[in-house]
Amino acid sequence: MLVLLPPSEGKAPSGRGAPLKPESLSLPGLAAAREAVLTELVELCAGDEDKAREVLGLSEGLRGEVAKNAELRTAGARPAGEVYTGVLYDALGLASLDAAAKRRAARSLLVFSGLWGAVRVTDRIPSYRCSMGVKLPGLGALGAHWRTPMASVLPEAAGDGLVLDLRSAAYAAAWKPKGEVAGRTASVRVLHAPTRKVVSHFNKATKGRIVRSLLTAGAAPKGPAELVEVLRDLGYVVEAEAPAKTGQAWSLDVLVDEVH
Numbered sequence: 001m002l003v004l005l006p007p008s009e010g011k012a013p014s015g016r017g018a019p020l021k022p023e024s025l026s027l028p029g030l031a032a033a034r035e036a037v038l039t040e041l042v043e044l045c046a047g048d049e050d051k052a053r054e055v056l057g058l059s060e061g062l063r064g065e066v067a068k069n070a071e072l073r074t075a076g077a078r079p080a081g082e083v084y085t086g087v088l089y090d091a092l093g094l095a096s097l098d099a100a101a102k103r104r105a106a107r108s109l110l111v112f113s114g115l116w117g118a119v120r121v122t123d124r125i126p127s128y129r130c131s132m133g134v135k136l137p138g139l140g141a142l143g144a145h146w147r148t149p150m151a152s153v154l155p156e157a158a159g160d161g162l163v164l165d166l167r168s169a170a171y172a173a174a175w176k177p178k179g180e181v182a183g184r185t186a187s188v189r190v191l192h193a194p195t196r197k198v199v200s201h202f203n204k205a206t207k208g209r210i211v212r213s214l215l216t217a218g219a220a221p222k223g224p225a226e227l228v229e230v231l232r233d234l235g236y237v238v239e240a241e242a243p244a245k246t247g248q249a250w251s252l253d254v255l256v257d258e259v260h
Helices: 028-046 049-056 064-070 087-092 099-108 142-158 179-183 200-217 224-233
Strands: 002-005 015-019 109-113 117-120 163-165 185-192 237-241 250-256
Touching: 002 200, 028 049, 028 064, 028 117, 028 142, 049 064, 087 200, 099 109, 099 200, 117 142, 179 185, 185 200, 185 224, 200 224, 200 250, 224 237, 224 250
Parallel strands: 002 109, 002 163, 163 185, 185 250
Antiparallel strands: 109 117, 237 250
């Protein structure tokens, strides 16, 4: 099973250890695309601060993020699972998983990123600020920048098992499963049951809880239909819609009344 996650906008500070080693990151087929984004982002943020803030869509209060980006090559790195914070990652609670569940997380979780493309939670990265919606002056829109390398790298990473897609729309645009891979992909949204609407907090927290539940249970559903049954066994209310055509992803709605 491969679980596709969005990053968090907020991130923990960089570590005090060794700096980034780009060659050590997972999915080496993304290395050239990563280096291109990293180079332009560092140069942009080391130059005109106001221009960098405008490009990155940062408010005056986030001016410090520009300086942080300028030092990405020398800042201390830490596991991505520690860098990403926020509602989804709080609910996922990687640090409190038992040893077996942590091993499953290392194998199955893939976090999408405007800067790195995608990384595993064990990959060591510095804290940064660069969303997938950014349009860099040289490279252009990052969503488009990542599509070609992702198209060649991600199908191999997906292997022959279930792909559970929990990404937000901006990050989903960087790679859309196609063909046979799409047929074993399940895209999930979380709805507030009383209103049948997507509510940000419910959506993020429940997605984190779903991933935690699967990891702690040691569940390994082989496809979307089996995933539906597993989630129901774990206590989730799930409505599933099988694709109308082969080569299309499944759509799953998880209904919640409240999030604890």
